[in-house]
Amino acid sequence: MTKQIEKPGAPFVGGRVRRTSQRRVTMTDVAREAGCSQATVSFVLNQSPGIKLSAQTRDRVYDAARRLGYAAPVARLQVASPSERRQIGFLVDQMSASPEAAVAIDGAGVAARANGDLLMVSQTFNDPATEAELVRAFVGQGVSALVYMSIFTREIELSAELLDLDIPVFLLNCYTTGQSHPAVVPSEIAGGQRSTRYVIDQGHRRIATITGEIWMEAAQDRLKGYRRALATADIPFDPALVVEGDWSASAGYAATRQLLDLPNRPTAIFCQNDRMAIGCYEALKEAGLDIPRDMSVIGYDDEEISRHMHPALTTSILPHRAMGQWIIEQIEEMADHPGGRYPITKLECPLVERASVAAPKG
Incomplete structure (x- = not known):
């Protein structure tokens, strides 16, 4: 192939x-x-x-x-006066916990700039009092819409301050019960299924997976996708091939050691983020195994390091930049249709094929 x-x-x-x-x-x-x-x-x-x-x-x-063919989005900014530029508030619960917040903000910022809008960003530190104060500050600045982002994909309960706003509120990487506000999240089940299916298509049938912390929706959904791919390929699910990690390189290393100790080892390992794949690589190389000749490895997230691993890591892109762009693109359209229910928009996690997956030996 x-x-x-x-x-x-x-x-x-x-x-x-x-x-x-x-x-x-x-x-x-x-x-x-x-x-x-x-x-x-x-x-x-x-x-x-x-x-x-x-x-x-x-x-x-x-x-x-x-x-x-890059077209810098500056023409409209040069035409629009400060009084004509729409202001958009962007609240995120944490910025330093992972790179996804910066990526989403960048996507939203590029789209806002292309529209001649101003994007104003702050973080709540998961503190209700700080969040309420920031909402009031944004409203005082005259924002015409507000974006709320959570680092971990999850269902949230909006605060009274957000619910009482008379401007549109958009949710990024989170959603509400009843779908009362427009929301966009990654399509994690499909991403997990696509990743596993890709390894199956190379001929593997004994495929392990190292999950993230299983209380998180991302870990649960990627595992669901993994199981769906196995089921559609008529491959029996083996609980021994599923090891829970915590998204860290150390967890990937320890989980890989555990998988290598099995009497019947897997021939491929689906690490549910790239950082665990780093630890997986280390454990495999320490055991004298070649990637991908002796063991195929696939990651998830497409962090910068994945391009520089040896061999370069096949992985999936988390679409946070596209999610940020989508939010800005929807603000004007959805502002004209307030109220009602909004289906959760799920953006796909595209697979990036590199060099860490090959057909099993023999």
Whole structure:
């Protein structure tokens, strides 16, 4: 089977990265093409004052942007006056717990900038009093909509301050009972199923999985997807092949050691995030096993480190940037249709094929 290997800025369609379809080029794509950080790209393309960058770096960024066809969303900002620019508040419960918050904020910020809007961001620290004060502050600033994000995908109960607002409230990575507010979350069951199915398609039938903390919806749903893929392929579920982790590299290492001690070892391991895959790699290499010749490994999240592991890790993209963009795109449309119920929007977690999965030996 011929693999579609990831290329910088390659679009993804149907759950896998492809080179033949079109999607909007982002600053992240330009950064990869230019070999620099996204912050550097932002400074260059926005012509930020006071930032000392070499002419070579600036030329490299401009050349990469031209090659990829990146259109910096600045024209509308230059036309709109401050009084014409819509203000959008963005509340997140925690920013430092994981990179997903920054990625979602970046996606929302790029979309807001393209619309000529201002995005104002703050975190609540999971403190109700702080949240209430921030809501009042945003309303005082005249925001026309408010986005609420949780780090962990979960059902939430909105505070009285949020429920009493007369402006639209949008939920990112969370949802409410009764679907009273527009919400967008990752399609985790489908993502877990697609990841497992990909390994099955390579010929594996004894596939282990290392889950995250099972009280979290993401871990539960990725496990459901794993089980669905096995069932549709008529592969019996073996509880011994499911080991609970805690999303850390150490958990991936310990769980892999446990799986290697089984009398009948798996031939592939689905690590339900990339950090556990790092520990999995270490345990396999310590045991003298080659990846993917002796053991295939697949991750989840597509963190930056996954591109630089040896071999590069096949994984899935968490769509937080796309979720942030979706929220901004829906604000104007849904503001005209307040009330009622809003089906939860689920964005797919595209699979990125790299080099850590192969057919089983023999």
